[in-house]
Amino acid sequence: MSLVSKNNVATNKFELEIQVPAEDFEKACEQVYKRKGKRIEVPGFRKGKAPRKLVEKMYGANLFYEDAVNDICPKAVEDAVDQENLEIVGYPEMHVESVGPEGVIVNADIAVRPEVTV
Secondary structure: OEEEEEEEEEOOEEEEEEEEOHHHHHHHHHHHHHHHHHHOOOOOOOOOOOOHHHHHHHHOOOOOHHHHHHHHHHHHHHHHHHHHOOOEOOOOEEEEEEEEOOEEEEEEEEEEOOOOOO
């Protein structure tokens, strides 16, 4: 995972733009295929035995994208937060900007612990 940009939106709020490389996204799609491919029926093949490329050709190339994004985004945001050494408060709000064979771009709005000065 790679952090593209970090913007300080408010006093205790940051916006991170995170890019997931294509190879990591492809691995996530393959894992989703292994999990869900067992229930997919393709004429001429036993249930769950059709090759991934054939399944994607029949049902669309983005068949496994949603589940792959749901699997990979929390880990990507966690890695970016660790990379920036942010102490987050609550759950990040994530927005997927783009998904495709070239990878995934996610924006995450993160609330951080306020700095107190005495």
